[in-house]
Amino acid sequence: MNVKFSNRMEKLKTSEIREILKVTQNPEVISFAGGLPAPELFPVHEIKKISSLVLDEMGPESLQYDLTEGYVPLRKQISERMNRVYKTELSEKNILIVCGSQQGLDFSGKVFIDKGDVILCESPTYLGAINAFKAYEPEFIEVPTDDFGMIPEELEKILNQRHDVKMIYVIPDFQNPTGKTWSFERRKKFMEVIEKYKIPVIEDNPYGELRFSGEILPSLKSLDNLGLVVHLGTFSKTFCPGLRVGWICASEHILEKYILIKQGADLHTSSFSQRIISKMLENYDFEERLSKLKELYKKRRDLMIFEMKKKFPKNLKYTNPDGGLFTWVELPEGFDGRKFLEECLKNNVAIVPGGSFFPNGGHENTFRLNYSNMSEEKIIEGINRLSKVLNEFEY
Numbered sequence: 001m002n003v004k005f006s007n008r009m010e011k012l013k014t015s016e017i018r019e020i021l022k023v024t025q026n027p028e029v030i031s032f033a034g035g036l037p038a039p040e041l042f043p044v045h046e047i048k049k050i051s052s053l054v055l056d057e058m059g060p061e062s063l064q065y066d067l068t069e070g071y072v073p074l075r076k077q078i079s080e081r082m083n084r085v086y087k088t089e090l091s092e093k094n095i096l097i098v099c100g101s102q103q104g105l106d107f108s109g110k111v112f113i114d115k116g117d118v119i120l121c122e123s124p125t126y127l128g129a130i131n132a133f134k135a136y137e138p139e140f141i142e143v144p145t146d147d148f149g150m151i152p153e154e155l156e157k158i159l160n161q162r163h164d165v166k167m168i169y170v171i172p173d174f175q176n177p178t179g180k181t182w183s184f185e186r187r188k189k190f191m192e193v194i195e196k197y198k199i200p201v202i203e204d205n206p207y208g209e210l211r212f213s214g215e216i217l218p219s220l221k222s223l224d225n226l227g228l229v230v231h232l233g234t235f236s237k238t239f240c241p242g243l244r245v246g247w248i249c250a251s252e253h254i255l256e257k258y259i260l261i262k263q264g265a266d267l268h269t270s271s272f273s274q275r276i277i278s279k280m281l282e283n284y285d286f287e288e289r290l291s292k293l294k295e296l297y298k299k300r301r302d303l304m305i306f307e308m309k310k311k312f313p314k315n316l317k318y319t320n321p322d323g324g325l326f327t328w329v330e331l332p333e334g335f336d337g338r339k340f341l342e343e344c345l346k347n348n349v350a351i352v353p354g355g356s357f358f359p360n361g362g363h364e365n366t367f368r369l370n371y372s373n374m375s376e377e378k379i380i381e382g383i384n385r386l387s388k389v390l391n392e393f394e395y
Contacts (some may be wrong), residue, residue, distance in 0.1 A: 174324025
């Protein structure tokens, strides 16, 4: 069948994580591959009650078309919470509701990227963002990144050399895939560079409130004096991903471009889902829910790190994150993460090879592990299986 597709389709590949997740549907497989929250903490009974309340109180309105910008009470709740948690100064006029923050990534590509434009990112960075941006055919430049975040001196060096940088994408809190968090000093220096060169920044923050200890650090958006930062948030990791409700926070002159894009994409995010979340925030203790999530994820992180320290070969390094969902493993050069995955799947355990998180390739001697989704028993058994493969694997 001679069907002609657009040139951009040649650039797109199936998400490696999505393909791995298909394999992990087998109940015998212990999966550390996806970024899945713990399903046992989904608010099933609360949502059942709230759904009835929304239908009783708002009836047809909750099932009707809605504003593109989103349900006003929810936008107010989000802006007020961001002001309290992340030290921003926002109103509902700065908030656009989207279908998960992944849609915010796609929209960012549409708003900022033309074919051949340069975008900068951490090294490594989120695979889902790489795939979202690739559709718009940019050139990726990876900025050297250490344990404290993107290195400002390296960023400025690139900006001095390349005058065609269109956008910078970063995940300062519990980064996917490494779990690392930018220090406050690094955030300030980064924003000094950004405001000097006036480059738009996409600050992706799905995990920021899942901090296990210490205080939440101010967001880049809170340090944004020129309105250059577009902040992406989501309820997928703090309520549940199935409702598909996230948000874009930006200055009004930038947000209006996103609103135009959303009008052409899907008109608006689910009216019903937005009202469910708004009523959940109104009727239930969100802080208590976050406490339960953090308690469980900390317990599972501690267990995974303990088992890795006890059973993994001594010639590898791994992160011990202060929050979020992931730890990142680095092995000596010569290790092939993709072949390692093949061996892992033969032993009914799944990981994500690290090379997928580098837009320009390489770094195959890495892999990502998720600790939020599997039970404590499965974490112990899964690390047992991984260590068995690691100790037998040739590299």
